[in-house]
Amino acid sequence: MDTLEYKESSFRCHEFEQSILNVQIKYQLLKMKDSIFLWIGDQKTPLLSDLSYGIQSPYASYPITTKILGTASPDLTSLTMAERLSKKLKKPVYVSFNLSVTNKQIIEEIEVRLNEEIEINREMFH
Numbered sequence: 001m002d003t004l005e006y007k008e009s010s011f012r013c014h015e016f017e018q019s020i021l022n023v024q025i026k027y028q029l030l031k032m033k034d035s036i037f038l039w040i041g042d043q044k045t046p047l048l049s050d051l052s053y054g055i056q057s058p059y060a061s062y063p064i065t066t067k068i069l070g071t072a073s074p075d076l077t078s079l080t081m082a083e084r085l086s087k088k089l090k091k092p093v094y095v096s097f098n099l100s101v102t103n104k105q106i107i108e109e110i111e112v113r114l115n116e117e118i119e120i121n122r123e124m125f126h
Contacts, residue, residue, distance in 0.1 A: 003025075014124045016034055016117055017043065020109045025099065027117070032045050035091055038081075040096035040110065048096055054082030055092040068094075077107060085123075088118070089125055 010039040014029040023042065030037040041047060054063040067080045078097035080089040101107065105115035118125045 001042075010126060014121060017114075018109070018113050020106050021103070023099070023101065023106065025110065027114070029124060035093065036085070036089060036125065037087070037094040037096070038114075039096045039098070040081075041096070047098045049098055050078050051094060051096045052078035052082040053092065053094050054079075054084075054086035056086055056090060069096075081111070081114075085114070 002038065010033050012031040014031065016027050018025050018027075021062075024071045026041055026043040026046075028039040029037075031078065039048070048069070051068040052065055052070075053068055054065040056063045063083045065086075067079060070078070075097075077094045081097060082093050082095040099106075
């Protein structure tokens with residue numbers, strides 16, 4: 001009879017936070033073998049009400065994206081982030097954006113913080 005052998009998971013988790021205009025934003029990253037799952041939300045109300053997927057296509061110069069969970073309009077934030085991150089990281093990216101903000105300044109600050117974190121913790125994103 002074969003015995004089961006323990007194998008350590010290749011999944012890695014990473015969390016960071018930021019405060020923008022009195023909104024406490026939490027980022028949770030799950031690095032998998034060949035892809036990234038990124039959750040962005042309000043620390044006080046952790047929800048999973050939105051999920052988009054982006055993957056680089058060999059047939060197009062930009063990544064293909066799709067909405068997996070949530071409504072596609074009017075908020076395209078997770079789709080846009082999945083597209084940009086997939087292109088930048090050259091791997092499939094799931095993005096769950098769970099903030100009810102329409103303030104472009106907040107969204108821009110979130111993207112700036114993400115880019116900083118990619119540079120600071122490169123091993124978590126590549």
